[in-house]
Amino acid sequence: MRFLSRRLVMPNDLNFAGSLFGGRILEWIDEEAYIFASCQLEAKSLVTKHIGAITFETSAFQGDVVEFGLQVKKAGRSSLTITCVVRNKHTKQNICVADDIVFVHIDPDTRQPTPHGKTEAELDDSNYEID
Incomplete structure (x- = not known):
């Protein structure tokens, strides 16, 4: 797994206890996973269908x-399943793990699932690499 995207925790990202708000981290995960999936599939017409187990490990x-x-994690006919690990850049401790994030490729006009045309073998993490 490659760690390529980063965010700075700002005051407006905190909960009442002064730690990163769980809702904010879930928002970031959905956004980062969408960007990753759309780069992998070279497509913009994706929707989040499912986010499976989410485990918060540290603050x-x-x-x-x-x-x-x-x-x-898996490529289907019209779907892509992704795993996301969020960790502290400096300590390398996992903050949160979101497994089984499923995106579905849809036709932009009909909004119905449509094949994305990629196989698992064709997908490559370098499609997401930051230049």
Whole structure:
């Protein structure tokens, strides 16, 4: 798993206890996973269908840099399943793991699932690499 995207935890990302709000991290995971999936499939017409098990392991605090590791778990005919690990950039401790994030490729006009045309073998993490 490659960790390529990072975010700085800002004051407006915190909950009442002063740690990173769980809802904010889920928002970031959905956004980062969408970007990763759309780069893998070279398509924009994707929707989040499912986010499976989410495990919060440790907290993040204001000023922490968190990074997102993403990898393809499975490619279906019209879907792509991804795993995302969020960790503290400096300590390397996992903050959160979101498994089985499923995106479905849809026809932009009919909004119905449509084949994305990629096989698992064709997918490559370098499609997401930051230049």
